[in-house]
Amino acid sequence: MATLSTGALTLADWAKRLDPDGKVPTIVELLSQTNEILTDMRWIEGNLPTGHRVTVRTGLPTVAWRLLNQGVTPSKSTTAQIDENCGMLEAWSEVDVDLARLNGNIAAFRLSEARAFLEAMNQEMAGTLFYGNSGLAPEEFLGLTPRYSAISGATNASNVIAGGSSDTDNASVWLVVWGENSIVGLFPKGSKAGLIHDDYGEVTVELTAGIAGSRMRAFQERWQWKAGLCVKDWRYAVRICNIDISNLVAKSSAADLTELMIKAIHRIPSLRLGRSAFYMNRTCYQMLDIQRRDDAAYGITFENVDGVERPTFRGIPINKCDQLLETEALVS
Numbered sequence: 365m366a367t368l369s370t371g372a373l374t375l376a377d378w379a380k381r382l383d384p385d386g387k388v389p390t391i392v393e394l395l396s397q398t399n400e401i402l403t404d405m406r407w408i409e410g411n412l413p414t415g416h417r418v419t420v421r422t423g424l425p426t427v428a429w430r431l432l433n434q435g436v437t438p439s440k441s442t443t444a445q446i447d448e449n450c451g452m453l454e455a456w457s458e459v460d461v462d463l464a465r466l467n468g469n470i471a472a473f474r475l476s477e478a479r480a481f482l483e484a485m486n487q488e489m490a491g492t493l494f495y496g497n498s499g500l501a502p503e504e505f506l507g508l509t510p511r512y513s514a515i516s517g518a519t520n521a522s523n524v525i526a527g528g529s530s531d532t533d534n535a536s537v538w539l540v541v542w543g544e545n546s547i548v549g550l551f552p553k554g555s556k557a558g559l560i561h562d563d564y565g566e567v568t569v570e571l572t573a574g575i576a577g578s579r580m581r582a583f584q585e586r587w588q589w590k591a592g593l594c595v596k597d598w599r600y601a602v603r604i605c606n607i608d609i610s611n612l613v614a615k616s617s618a619a620d621l622t623e624l625m626i627k628a629i630h631r632i633p634s635l636r637l638g639r640s641a642f643y644m645n646r647t648c649y650q651m652l653d654i655q656r657r658d659d660a661a662y663g664i665t666f667e668n669v670d671g672v673e674r675p676t677f678r679g680i681p682i683n684k685c686d687q688l689l690e691t692e693a694l695v696s
Contacts, residue, residue, distance in 0.1 A: 397483070399490035400683035404641050406542045407549040407557055408594075415449040415505075415592050416550050449498060450552050450592035451505040453488055455481050458569050458582040474583060478561075481587050485559060491687040493593060494538075505550075505592040508538065512603040515695055520598040523631050524695065527619040529608035534692040535645055537604040537621065539628040539680070543638020546600035550592035562586045600637060602628040605695040612651045621652045625677055640680045645688040652682070 410416035423442035430436050457477060464470045496507035515524045527534070540547055551557045564584040571578050595601065604624045612618045625642065629635070644652070653675075675682045 397487055397490075397686035398646075398684045399486060399687050401493060401540075401641075401643055401685050402486060402490055404542060404639065404681075404683065405493075405540075405549045406544065406639065407551060408544060409555075409557070410448070410450065410550045410553050410592070410594075412447065413553050415447060415552060416594050418446045418448060418594060418596050419443050420446060420596065448550060448592055448594040449505055450550055450590050451492070451496070451498075451503055453485060453492075453589040453591065455485060455587045457481060457585045457587075461566055461581040461583060464583055470583075474585075478585065481585075482559070485587055485589055487687060489589060489591060490685060494685070494687060495689075496593075507593060508540075508595075508601060508603070509536070509692075511595060511598070512601065512605075513695060515605070523599060523602045525602065525604045525624055525627050525631070526695070527604055527607035527624060528617075529606040529611070529619070529694065531608050531610070532694060533609045533690060534605065534694060535607045535609050535612075535648055535688060535690050536692060537607065537625065537628075537648055538643040538688075539602040539604075539625070539632065539640065540643065541600040541632060541635060541638045541640045543600070544596075546597050546638045548594050548596070550594050552590050552592075555590050558589070560588045560590075562588075599631070599633050602631045604628055605692070607648065609647055609690045613647065615651075615654075618651070621648065621655055622677070629678060629680070635680070642677060642680055642682045643685045643688065644682070645690060646684055646686060647690060648688075649682070649684050 408416070420443065421441060422444045425441050426437070426439035428436050459474065459477060464473050467473065492504055492507055494507050495509050496504040497510045498504050498506045499510070512520060512524050514521050515526050518524075542548060562585065564586070566581055567584045568579050569582045569584065571580060604627075607619045607621075607624075608617075612621075628642075632640070
């Protein structure tokens, strides 16, 4: 008896998606997450087919006071070029045509599956923005965490603030200023921006499991997202690391989130260079609200943004990102 590959929907999967009257229901997306970084960040087209080459200033020219009849030695500034690479996030869906036709509503059935792919792509992209490491996984782009990974000894160590933990159940809170001259998302030169969806309709596919070389007719779709991250000026992101989650929840030797966020703000040269936002996981978000209740003098307010009440800290939006972990290693 032939067995479909694990990447294909089965009759059991199909049956779980029908109401008692045989219609495709609205699926409760228990696996969906909130990752507001995806709606905040700014995007530009790279100047390379694989990413973007950035020229940064590494040194200023020498200037001097001079006396009459005395000259000044000519000088110059110095620059360096950095290549930021993009990655290709991709997924394919193949659904047996006859399976999709069983309830008579092919479009609704396929849409229910497409929503899951969209959520998976969003979650993976948000996670890579924070934790992607092209040094360990060449197919990924370099995220924020590997760039801000030391509280001493690194050029950008001043923008990595320790939250006081000495344990291993740690989280980070980020302050990022999105802008063309600070930090921005990339898509390769000549490519399309954002998530691309190709619907190839009904095609013949070869199964990867069961009877070797067998064929079936399937509805085939592809999702692709070519993206990268460009940190033009490292001074416009701040990582508050080593936040002990267990202490934070227990309110015992807990990190003072509002104080740490104030420190982060003062590490940024100018908040006017782009769009600023704080990012934290759901636990930090909750405990910040509780700390706000205990001491309301730190400037956290709520603003109406597109009909949604969103908290802000000194005018900077505070956003949830479920892809931010509670199990980060201690940063030293």
